[in-house]
Amino acid sequence: MRDITINEITLAVAELCITANKSLPKDIQERIICSAQTENEPLAASIMNDIKRNIEQAACLDIPICQDTGMTVIFAEIGQEVHIIGGSFEEALNEGVRQGYEKGLLRKSVVSDPLNRVNTGDNTPAVIHTRIVSGDKIKLTVAPKGFGSENMSKIIMLTPSAGRQGVIDAVIKTVKEAGSNPCPPIVVGVGIGGDFEQCALLSKIALCRNTDEPNPDPYYEELETELLSQINALCIGPQGFGGKTTALAVNVEVAPTHIAGLPVAVNIGCHVTRHASKEI
Numbered sequence: 001m002r003d004i005t006i007n008e009i010t011l012a013v014a015e016l017c018i019t020a021n022k023s024l025p026k027d028i029q030e031r032i033i034c035s036a037q038t039e040n041e042p043l044a045a046s047i048m049n050d051i052k053r054n055i056e057q058a059a060c061l062d063i064p065i066c067q068d069t070g071m072t073v074i075f076a077e078i079g080q081e082v083h084i085i086g087g088s089f090e091e092a093l094n095e096g097v098r099q100g101y102e103k104g105l106l107r108k109s110v111v112s113d114p115l116n117r118v119n120t121g122d123n124t125p126a127v128i129h130t131r132i133v134s135g136d137k138i139k140l141t142v143a144p145k146g147f148g149s150e151n152m153s154k155i156i157m158l159t160p161s162a163g164r165q166g167v168i169d170a171v172i173k174t175v176k177e178a179g180s181n182p183c184p185p186i187v188v189g190v191g192i193g194g195d196f197e198q199c200a201l202l203s204k205i206a207l208c209r210n211t212d213e214p215n216p217d218p219y220y221e222e223l224e225t226e227l228l229s230q231i232n233a234l235c236i237g238p239q240g241f242g243g244k245t246t247a248l249a250v251n252v253e254v255a256p257t258h259i260a261g262l263p264v265a266v267n268i269g270c271h272v273t274r275h276a277s278k279e280i
Contacts, residue, residue: 001082001136003085004138004280005084006084006086006087006088006089006095007092008280009084009089009093009140010092010093010095010099012140013092013097013100014096014097014100014103016140016276016277017096017097017101017104017142018100018103018104018106020143020276021064021066021104021144021274022058022059022062022063022065022104023065023276024055024065024272024273024274025210025275025276027210027211027212028187028248028249028271029055031211031248032048032051032055032185035185036049039243039244040244041237041244043242043243044238044242044243044245045243048185048238048245051238064104064106065272065274066146066270066272067107068107068109068147069101069106069123069146070144070145070147070274071110071123071145072123072124072126072142072144073129073143073145074126074127074140074142075129075131075141075143076089076130076138076141077138077139078130078131078133078138079133079134079135079136079137080132080134080135082135082136082137089130093126094124094125097122097123097125097126098122102122108120108123109123109147110122129201138279138280139279140277140278140279140280141275142275142276142277143207143274144274145204146270148181148183149183149186149268149270150267150268151181151182152174152177152181152268153174153203153265153266153267154265155263155264155265155266156170156174156263156265156266157196157261157263157264158170158261158263158264159260159262160259160261160262162262167223168223168226168227168230170264171188171190171227171231171250171264172230174268175234175236175246175247175266175268176234178268179240180239180240180241181240183270184237184239184240184245184246184247184271185238185245185246185247185271186246186247186248186268186269186270186271186273187207187211187247187248187249187250187251187268187273188231188247188250188269189204189205189206189251189267189268189269190202190203190227190251190252190253190264190265190267191203191205191252191264191267192253192264192265193256193257193263194255194256194263195257195258198255198263199263199265200265200267202254202255203265203267204267206267207251207267207275211248211251215252217254220252220254224251224252227252228247228249231247232245232246234246248271
């Protein structure tokens with residue numbers, strides 16, 4: 001059994017909140033740079049270069065890449081040999097968000113009630129997903145989610161007869177209807193299977209997977225490739241002004257499901273699809 005204090009957890013979350021908002025994952029940065037070089041349309045190429053410069057300037061000036069610093073989503077994998085001491089685990093996570101958003105001068109965007117809409121003033125509470133895993137460590141992934149893209153996401157409850165093509169049609173329709181709203185080029189997380197809430201969680205997990213790591217199942221790797229090709233064929237383009245770069249990547253995650261169902265969730269991430277991880 002290994003002891004981990006809540007102070008260690010709080011410090012790690014605070015650090016990850018700042019890192020995720022100020023530094024885009026390298027795989028996404030590289031895809032943006034590549035797209036800026038390969039775009040054929042002059043306007044699209046210009047916009048991609050503006051996006052590239054924005055990322056560079058954010059690093060140079062030590063400021064967030066995007067003004068929408070998101071609602072904080074935290075994935076916590078807790079080793080079953082870990083003993084958390086000194087207080088509440090969830091309170092430690094939220095304190096980390098509180099400290100990170102204050103120290104990092106990050107915009108606080110959470111309201112305490114969805115209808116009365118009073119800002120909590122510290123970007124808490126976070127959305128927390130916890131898993132118990134083997135080992136004596138805690139892995140934390142912080143994924144701030146802006147709502148320009150989150151608002152364009154959907155869950156579609158298909159029936160099994162819809163099959164593979166039905167899944168493709170649902171994803172393409174969602175992206176097409178989203179248009180320029182999620183600030184393309186986008187990253188598309190797709191969850192297939194489970195039930196209503198699990199497919200949504202799968203799609204969020206998909207957005208946190210390195211875009212250079214395809215689904216390990218060749219069948220779903222091929223589906224990712226096909227979806228990316230069809231999405232880019234829509235020619236929505238950077239910021240919706242046309243071009244061949246509508247999406248930078250499509251990640252698909254799957255789970256077993258009921259004999260009568262085929263749930264599909266499409267979680268859209270803007271070109272600032274942020275996440276950062278740390279193991280303690």
